[in-house]
Amino acid sequence: MLVLLPPSEGKAPSGRGAPLKPGSLSLPGLAGARAAVLDELVELCSADEEKARAVLGLSEGLRGEVAKNAALRTAGARPAGEIYTGVLYDALDLASLDAAAKRRAARSLLVFSGLWGAVGVNDRIPSYRCSMGVKLPGLGALGAYWREPMAAVMPEAAGDGLVLDLRSSAYAAAWKPKGEVAGRTATVRVLHAQTVDGVEKRSVVSHFNKATKGRIVRSLLTTGARPEGPAELVQALRDLGHVVEAEPPAKAGKPWALDVVVREIH
Numbered sequence: 687m688l689v690l691l692p693p694s695e696g697k698a699p700s701g702r703g704a705p706l707k708p709g710s711l712s713l714p715g716l717a718g719a720r721a722a723v724l725d726e727l728v729e730l731c732s733a734d735e736e737k738a739r740a741v742l743g744l745s746e747g748l749r750g751e752v753a754k755n756a757a758l759r760t761a762g763a764r765p766a767g768e769i770y771t772g773v774l775y776d777a778l779d780l781a782s783l784d785a786a787a788k789r790r791a792a793r794s795l796l797v798f799s800g801l802w803g804a805v806g807v808n809d810r811i812p813s814y815r816c817s818m819g820v821k822l823p824g825l826g827a828l829g830a831y832w833r834e835p836m837a838a839v840m841p842e843a844a845g846d847g848l849v850l851d852l853r854s855s856a857y858a859a860a861w862k863p864k865g866e867v868a869g870r871t872a873t874v875r876v877l878h879a880q881t882v883d884g885v886e887k888r889s890v891v892s893h894f895n896k897a898t899k900g901r902i903v904r905s906l907l908t909t910g911a912r913p914e915g916p917a918e919l920v921q922a923l924r925d926l927g928h929v930v931e932a933e934p935p936a937k938a939g940k941p942w943a944l945d946v947v948v949r950e951i952h
Contacts, residue, residue, distance in 0.1 A: 687794050687847050687848045687849075687850060687906070687912060687913065688794055688796065688843060688844050688845065688847065688848070688849050688850070689794050689795050689796070689850045689852065689903055689906075690796055690798060690804075690849065690850065690851045690852060690853050690857075691774070691795060691796065691797045691798065691852055691853065691903070692774070692797070692798060692852070692853045692854045692856075692857045693770050693797050693798065693799050693800075693857070694770045694771050694772030694774070694775055695772065695817065696771055696772055697769050697770060697771060697813045697814070697815075698764075698768055698769050698770075698771050698813060699813055700754075700761040700762045700763065700764065700769075700812040700813040701762035701763055701764030701768075701810075701812075702762045703762045703763065703764065703810075704762065704763060704810075705759060705760050705761060705762060705763055705812065706758065706759065706761070706763045706810070706811060706812055707763075707810070708720060708721065708724075710809070710810065711802065711805055711806075711809045711811070712796070712804070712805055712806035712809050713796075713803065713804055713805075713839050713843060715835070715838055715839040716802070716803040716804070716835050716836075716839060718835075719803060719831070719832065719835040720801070720802055720803060722825060723800075723801055723802075723816070723822070723825060723828070723831070724758060724759075724801065726822050726823070726824050726825055727755055727758070727801065727814075727816055727822065728755065728756060728758055728759060730755075730822065730823070731752045731753070731755035731756040732756040735749070735752050735753075738752045738755070739752055741820065741821070741822065741823065742755075742815060742816065742817075742820055743817075743819070743820070744815065748815070751815035752815075754813060754814065754815065755814055755815055755816065757812075758812050758814055761812035761813070762812065763810035763811050763812050764810060764811075764812075765807060765808050765809065765810055766797055766805045766806065766807050766808070766809050766810075766811050767780040767781075767791070767795075767807035767808065768780075768781070769811055769812075769813055770797060772896070773893055773896040773897050773900065774852075774896040774897065774899055774900040775900065776897075776900065777896070777897045777898075777899075777900025777901045777904065778900040778901075778903050778904050779900075779904065780807060783904070783907060783908065784908070786910065787907040787908050787910075790907045790910065791807055791907055792806060792807060792808045794907075795807045795903070796843065798818070798853055798857040798860060798861075799816075799818070800816045800817045800818040800819070800820055800828045800832075801814050801816040803832050803835060803836060803860070804836070804840075804861075816828070817856070818832075818856045818857050818859070818860060819856050828860075829856060829857075829859040829860055830859075832860040832861070833859075833860060833861065836860050836861035837861065840861050840863075840867075841867055844863070844867050847870070847914060847915075848870055848871075848872065848913050848914060848915050848916065848918070848919055849863060849867060849870060849871040849872070850871075850872055850874070850903075850906075850919065851863070851871055851872065851873045851874075851941065852873075852874055852899045852902075852903070863941060864939070865939050866939065868939050868940055868941050869935075869938060869939050869940065869941075870915050870916065871916070871941040871942070872916040872919050872920075872932075872941060872942040872943075872944050873941055873942070873943050873944065874899060874902065874944045874945075874946055875890065875895075875943065875944070875945050875946070876890065876891075876894065876895040876898040876899065876945075876946045876948060877889065877890060877945050877946070877947050877948070878890070878891045878894060878948055878949070879947050879948065879949050880949070888947070894948065898946060898948060902923065902926075902928065902946070905926045906922070906926075909926065911925075911926070916932070916934075916941075916942035916944070917934070917942075919944070920932045920942075920944060923944075923946070928946050929946065929947040929948070930944055930945070930946055930947075931944070931945040931947060932944040932945065
């Protein structure tokens with residue numbers, strides 16, 4: 687099983703250890719593309735703070751993120767699973783997993799990134815600020831920039847098992863499974879169900895959507911569930927107590943779309 691995650695906008699501080707070693711990152715086929723983004727981001731943030739802030743879409747209060755990007759090559763690195771914070775990662779709580787679940791996480795989780803393309807949770811990276819929605823002056827929109835490099839490496843990374851795609855739309859744009867891989871891919875939407883005047887209404891609540899996705903991944907890791915495909919995933923999630931609605935796609939080679947329905951937001 688391969689699980690595709692979005693990053694978090696906010697990130698923990700860089701570590702105090704050794705700086706980034708690009709050759710140590712997962713998906714080595716992305717090395718050239720990563721180097722190009724890193725070079726332009728560091729150059730941009732080292733040259734003109736105001737321009738960099740505008741390109742990155744940073745508010746006045748986030749001005750310090752520009753200097754952080756300028757120092758990416760020398761900043762200490764730490765595991766990506768520690769760098770990414772926020773609602774999904776709080777619910778996932780990688781640090782508290784037992785040893786077996788941590789090994790499963792290292793094998794199965796990939797975090798998509800505007801700067802790195804995608805990294806494993808044990809890959810050591812510095813803290814940075816560069817979303818997939820950024821348009822760098824030289825490379826253009828990162829969502830489009832990453833499509834070709836990701837298309838070259840992701841089919842092999844997906845192997846022959848289930849692909850659980852929990853990315854937000856901006857990060858999903860960087861790689862869309864096709865053909866046989868798409869047929870064993872499942873996307874998940876979390877819906878909050880409320881009954882108002884006897885009528886059930888459903889909506890997407892961003893905070894709880896992220897938290898529920900984090901809990902789903904955690905439960906799969908801690909139980910050691912190994913669904914072979916989308917249909918088996920639906921059953922596994924139901925066995926774990928989730929209310930899941932899903933139907934096979936109308937055409938072969940299309941991803942499954944799963945709705946996880948929740949009634950209590952916490």
